[in-house]
Amino acid sequence: MKVLRVGPPSGRWHHRRVVLDGGPTLRLRPEDVEALGLEAGADLSEDTLRQLRSRAEAALATEMALRLLAVRLRSRRELEERLRRRRIAPxxxxxxxxxxxxxxxxxxxRFARAWINSRLALRPSGGLRLRGELLRKGVAPEVIEQALREAFSETDEHQLALHVARSRARRxxxxxxxxxxxxxxxVLHRRGFSPGAIAAALRAVLGRAVVTE
Structure with a gap:
């Protein structure tokens, strides 16, 4: 297969379009074009063609990952799952x-810290719920525990539970x-507050605590 044309860097990611004779137009990073020695008129060996396709797929996956990260921080597992759903080779x-x-x-x-801080600001929750959410996103337990320690060194979980209890008690x-x-x-249990924080909040707001499972 022959290279018909190699375009200049373009777009947000500065990828270059490589047009093949009888094949698709592929987008590659400039460094990949240089590494493979791609230029108009070049004949591609089977090995070079395989590398070209693999690097084009990697360029696409990188662009997809960066677009997702531009919206918000994501865990490693989140990105892996999103890319695999697009049928990118493992x-x-x-x-x-x-x-x-x-x-x-x-x-x-960094993702765990940002996730916890966002949750505490927008929808106050206890450590149990936050831990479960981050585990489902593939964050390692030791990373989660460190992030929770940092967050709750500045924020008192009992005070958070009390805030939620007071705001919901009106209903x-x-x-x-x-x-x-x-x-x-x-409500407090579903928000993931500890039994101690729930009991203290109920005593403060309703006059006595109830046992929750």
Whole structure:
């Protein structure tokens, strides 16, 4: 197969379009074009063609990952899953994720801190819920624990639970006492607050605590 044309760097990612004779137009990073020695009129061996296609797929995966990261920070596993859903080859996904990690663009510790801070600001939750959310996103337990320690060294979980309890208790003023206790306890439990924080909040807001499972 022959290269018909190699375009100049263009677009946000400065990729170059490589037009092949009888094949698709591929987009590659400038350094990949140089490494493969691609130029108009060049005949491609089977090995070079395989490398070209692999590097084009990696360029596409990198662009997709960077677009996702531009929206918000994401964990390594989140990005891996999103790229694999687009049918990017697993070995290409792994290489791209490793490179972005080495460049500091993917950092699970930074992601965990940002996730916790966002949750505490927008939807106050306890450590149990935050831990579960981050585990589902593939963050390592030790990374989660460090991020939680940092967050709750500045924010008191009992005070957060009390804030949520006070804001929600207004809804249950007309309810029988036992119903109000159960519903408010359920809210705090679903938010992932510890049993101790729930009991303290219920005592402060409703006058006594109830046991939650």
């Amino acid at each position: 070995e290409v996904v792994g290489g791209v994720i490793d490179r972005l990690t080495s460049e500091g663009l993917i950092d699970d510790a 249950y003023r007309a309810q029988p006492a036992e119903v109000a206790y159960r519903r408010l306890a359920g």
